[in-house]
Amino acid sequence: MCRNIKTLHNFEPPATEEEIYLSSLQFVRKLSGFAQPSKANEAAFDRAVNQVSKAARELIDTLVTNAPPRDREVEAIKARARSAERFRSDVSQRT
Template sequence: MCRNIRTLYNFAPPAAGDEVHAASLQYVRKVSGFTKPSQANQEAFDRAVAQVAATTQELLDSLVTNAPPKDREVEAAKARRRAQARYTITAA
């Protein structure tokens, strides 16, 4: 369920609000055990997502590093290569 949570820090361009929201949604889903909460829990669920997103954005805004920002396209290409190597089936 949490496979969509990606590292959001130190990328060029910086993480967008929708990326922070998506990561927050995945986190709250994992912690609550709900992929879609009931109507009775929807308000609490949405509030938790908003609070986690705000705290995550605050964290990302306050972190500092001397490392150069990573390029999103380069990192995505690396991830695709790792996935291809992991899921490639070799004939025996």
């Protein structure tokens, strides 16, 4: 899974359209292998991003859970800690 695609389900406040769009864009980029499509592929690329966004919104809106919503700030702090640990480990392995 692409590290740039974030979990969007079960957050308070809920995922925004921009967050869903950006995750969809990353997904389509990963599938296509293009960071930026050529002019010849631009329409297909944009259409795919829009379709994935629509499907993602529908999925997020219909998923159910008994777990309490996660706090965005708490999850961001955990992600920064994981990142710091991962990169600290990388540096210590080089020396």
